[in-house]
Amino acid sequence: MSIHETIWITWEKQRRSIELAKAFAAKLYVFILPEEGFLNSFYRYCLLSLKTTRTIVRIKPRVVFSQNTSIILASLL
Numbered sequence: 001m002s003i004h005e006t007i008w009i010t011w012e013k014q015r016r017s018i019e020l021a022k023a024f025a026a027k028l029y030v031f032i033l034p035e036e037g038f039l040n041s042f043y044r045y046c047l048l049s050l051k052t053t054r055t056i057v058r059i060k061p062r063v064v065f066s067q068n069t070s071i072i073l074a075s076l077l
Contacts, residue, residue: 006063009055009073011048017067026065029055045072052076
């Protein structure tokens with residue numbers, strides 16, 4: 001089990017996520033890839049989903065927070 005049982009995952013770097021992760025004593029994971037066009041967005045979501053899933057499987061947190069900026073991220077979590 002990881003030291004961090006509570007994590008915060010976001011797909012955009014935002015001050016709100018950074019501050020809220022600190023407030024909840026959650027380890028922050030920011031996954032960012034460039035956005036360009038529909039096809040690139042599809043691949044971006046696939047890659048970000050893989051990174052997110054890999055992190056959750058590896059860490060096995062008890063609590064996962066996310067900033068609901070992406071319907072894909074919210075659905076995945």
